Amino acid sequence: MSKLYMVGGLIAAVVAGAQFLNMRAQPTVVGAGSGITEAARRDAVSLVAKGDPAMEAARAKARAGVDGFLALAARPPAGASKFAVKLAVRDGEMVEYFWISGFVNQGQFYVGLLDNTPRMVKTVKQGQAMTFRRDDIVDWMYVERGAMKGNFTACALLSKESPAEREKFMKTYRLTCAG
Secondary structure, three states: OOOOOOOOOOOOOEEOOEEEEEOOEOOOOOOOOOOHHHHHHEOOEEEEEOOOHHHHHHHHHHHHOHHHHHHHHHOOOOOEEEEEEEEEEEEOOEEEEEEEEEEEEEOOEEEEEEOOOOOOOOOOOOOOEEEEOHHHEEEEEEEEOOEEEEOHHHHHHHOOOOHHHHHHHHHHHOOOOOO
């Protein structure tokens, strides 16, 4: 599959050897070349090759920081909000990744709301309550004083964008991908 699909916000689905990354917003198809900033605004899905080194590194970085993130989410400092985690949802051979917001710790599990429009899997709906474990988290993010923190999968996608598009996205969402 060599097409770039942009239809949903920073999620990923494995289909025929590819991953779909859902970006958040209106369920609209955005043509290739529209850029990640427009894709994020429209909750678009981006196609990424399975095993993509930048995406694998992003997931590893997110997993390495998940305990600190969960501790911060449990007791948010002043100015920190919009805590969300990204999870994989499987539907047969299909896998799609979704942001889960408003999550709370329930002992060994967490419960939150699916925050994207499903594009590939048919077993979940936007707004549905989702139960998950710490080990299910593949990415995380929050906003602190207007700046986006985490969202390592967005940084992986940005590594494939033009310098102008990277700058536009990072300025729009006040995201820093260094480090």
